[in-house]
Amino acid sequence: MDFYGEQKRIRCVLMRGGTSRGLFIMRNELPADPELRDKVILRMYGSPDVRQIDGVGGADSLTSKLAIIGPPTRPDADVDYTFAQVSITEPFVDYAGNCGNVSAGVGPFAIDEGLVDAVEPVTTVHIHQTNTNCLIVAEVPVVNGKAAVEGDYHIDGVPGTGARIELDFSDTAGAVTGHILPTGNPVDRLDVPGVGPIDVTIVDAGTPCVFVRAVDMGIKGTETPAQIDADRELNDRIERIRGTAATRIGLVEKWQDAARKSPYLPFFVLISPPADYLDFATGRMIEAEQVDFVARLLFMLRMHKAYAVTGTVCTGAAAKIPGTIVYEAARPESRKRALTLIGHPIGVIDIEAAVEIEGDEPKLMRASVGRTARRIMEGYILVPWSTFAHTP
Template sequence: MNEMRPIKCTIFRGGTSKGLYFLKNDLPSNPELRDRVLLSIFGSPDKRQIDGLGGADPLTSKLAIVSPSKEKGIDIEYTFGQVAIEEAKIFYQSMCGNITSGVGPFAINAGIVDAKEGITKVVMRNTNTGKKVIAEVPVKNGKASCVGDYEIAGVSGTSAKILMDMAGTAGALTGSLLPTGNVKDILTVPGVGKVEVSIVDCGACQIYVRAKDLGLKGIEEPKELDSQPDLLKKIEAIRAYATHVIGLTDTPNSASEVRRNTPHIALIAESQGYKNFQNGELIPEGSVDFVARMLFMQIMHKTYAGTGSIAISVASQIPGTIVNDAIKSIDMNKGYIRFGHPSGVIEVEVDVTKNENQYVVNRAAIGRTARMIMEGYVYVRESVFENYGW
């Protein structure tokens, strides 16, 4: 009997994240066994993930499971998983825009989507949320292209631009673009006090707080925030309480356990100059509409989540939200928004209109890049499969 079993696997950089991509049929159909296998592949639980392919960072401990779709008008379905590093858990409650940007190229390369030279439009259904995403993927010689002149902050070099329209993800987590029905809410958070927030759900569900309300400028680097455990606890208390308020957990305390990865929380401030923490490049005040610092898995995100970029751009177009208030001068007709994060600037094409009393997201598209890094087999101990009959 062999001690190890091979599982077909592809490593893709998707946007500013990196993940493992699998065809659904290459994994066990039993969810419990599937997660045992995936945790073994990543090397979790272990803060170094040294015995697996995980990168010991929330931005590299991610996966996508992809399959052809039987639904008319949908090419593929995919499931996103956020793999905990120090726990034997995989979180499936949300989607990830960066990992999503690699799904189309992966499906094309795997032959489950017909490739069309130039641009192949891939219509996908995210199974975590039930929402639709449309990706425009550059193709050359029948494979997803990774050569181009498009650059995204947080990734060195340039690549081919993948445009993802996520307007169809409004209400992805809660069923409503504005989960509380309000553009702002004042929450009385135990141990913190009264905090004004805005909550918007499109792509991702995000909670927005003014940076100055927490004694911050809004241009802090990750290490500045991550080195303040008391402040991190306060921010997590706000996130957890808001998560409970919008009905995603039974109690605020449980949010830190069962919903560690979503909703996100972001700190918002008016546009100001600052330095890219990765390369020291100056980002001028006039180059962005506002600045944001997002927390993910209770530490600062080194860039900004792809789905979060959709949510925050939509929030910027809704009068009265904390994000909209932070913009000194906004042209609602220019068709895009630019905001600053720790590693640079993200631009999102966005169009939001009001139909009677409801806001409607007509377009929310972000440019990303993706590249296949490795394709092959990852080996899993046979003991992982014991008593499961697979």
């Protein structure tokens, strides 16, 4: 850190990873004290403020994200990566889980910063994801010693095309709870206060997710983010179910605590069979034949405008485990093939997933997702001195 008038300068890079965007900062650029570090991060992003007008947050959960990068602390990794989800309206930075989209930017960042030797045409980067203590393997195209940007790979939710980055999340089963099926069951019936009994599937692969049939919530499952977010009664039921599931897997003691103590995890996913619907951003038709099932994912108490990559890993795994809500909703022929096609609000995301059903617990054998990433801006972010002042 250095000085600029009444502010301190912190070196950082603004990167897009998949359908998310955020600052990438070296660990030694931030205060070591966790409380002070979070104060600095909140000031960077302009939180708490619904518009985040005094920072770089962008008033969107998909752009209120941060990657903290450092030297590896385990021998099989090239870099450490800590993910932070910065709350927009609360003075809270959540480190409970990982963001798979932001993960797509870690390999390119490590290569461009010289943390990993660049090897053409593809550099393999082993990433220690510290939030979950898992290893992510990124295959990053390289041109002229830097991470490639140009390419012909398109992901729904990002205009144009880019160089495909392959991300292997096979090591992330039980990332938070220790088990791919935290309850031991493909389906559990929860008795939810204010809702009543409801079937859920809870899977932990990439990140913990709670899957519920859209029809059981009284909706079609093809609704837009605006439609879901505007329905307060529906969101109240969703949070009660999510909170009850969080207690079941040990994330909180009472369901009422989930919104405050664990807003990021678990993700909540509405599942429905293949159906036609409109991409809410462009108006193009997503046809039922293009997807194996339709999913709508909520995190940080809001609906995701696309689909989380860690949620994709979890959904892909769930789709291969017989008896889960996802498996039952999926197109029957998709259950045996590697590629799973998930319909989300602005298109389709695919994952190659394989689960071995032997013994007491399913084993995640493969979970591979393609993404793109781009270094957008590099330089310094300025934080007022007063943020660093001691708070008694």
